Amino acid sequence: MDNFYDLFMVSPLLLVVLFFVAVLAGFIDSIAGGGGLLTIPALMAAGMSPANALATNKLQACGGSLSSSLYFIRRKVVNLAEQKLNILMTFIGSMSGALLVQHVQADILRQILPILVIFIGLYFLLMPKLGEEDRQRRLYGLPFALIAGGCVGFYDGFFGPAAGSFYALAFVTLCGYN
Numbered sequence: 001m002d003n004f005y006d007l008f009m010v011s012p013l014l015l016v017v018l019f020f021v022a023v024l025a026g027f028i029d030s031i032a033g034g035g036g037l038l039t040i041p042a043l044m045a046a047g048m049s050p051a052n053a054l055a056t057n058k059l060q061a062c063g064g065s066l067s068s069s070l071y072f073i074r075r076k077v078v079n080l081a082e083q084k085l086n087i088l089m090t091f092i093g094s095m096s097g098a099l100l101v102q103h104v105q106a107d108i109l110r111q112i113l114p115i116l117v118i119f120i121g122l123y124f125l126l127m128p129k130l131g132e133e134d135r136q137r138r139l140y141g142l143p144f145a146l147i148a149g150g151c152v153g154f155y156d157g158f159f160g161p162a163a164g165s166f167y168a169l170a171f172v173t174l175c176g177y178n
Contacts, residue, residue: 014046022060029064034124036061036161037117050109054101058160065164089145093153101158113159120162127165137176144174 021042025035043053072078148170156163171177
């Protein structure tokens with residue numbers, strides 16, 4: 001399914017299966033994030049190249065990210081002015097990850113992606129309860145933006161699923177949010 005015209009050669013049953021996987025992934029994304037852990041393997045199993053599966057997943061994830069960002073900004077939970085440096089570093093990190101993934105050979109991505117899916121899935125299963133106790137702020141400004149924005153942004157650009165959970169982990173453990 002590397003070619004646009006291949007989309008029309010997909011069986012109706014496969015489209016139905018992919019539709020239900022997408023609905024389930026959207027439901028999971030709306031509750032805890034990480035729906036891409038379902039959609040990326042499903043798209044690759046349907047014959048899509050790893051880079052196209054990642055790009056397709058990223059496109060659908062943008063809608064959820066935008067709506068959740070607007071939700072928190074409108075409710076004044078997040079001060080957009082305070083997050084400018086984080087946004088910039090996240091943009092730089094995610095662009096770097098997206099550029100790198102385009103230069104990784106498809107065979108290597110086919111080997112890496114299942115490992116990433118397993119590790120991120122285990123993270124979700126074993127993730128400690130975050131935010132239940134108050135924590136001290138450990139990082140401010142540029143160091144936090146480099147770690148949270150740069151590193152998580154790079155991960156998000158390269159792979160993506162559960163990036164929101166990693167951002168939350170960074171804000172709770174490094175900034176003292178709860």
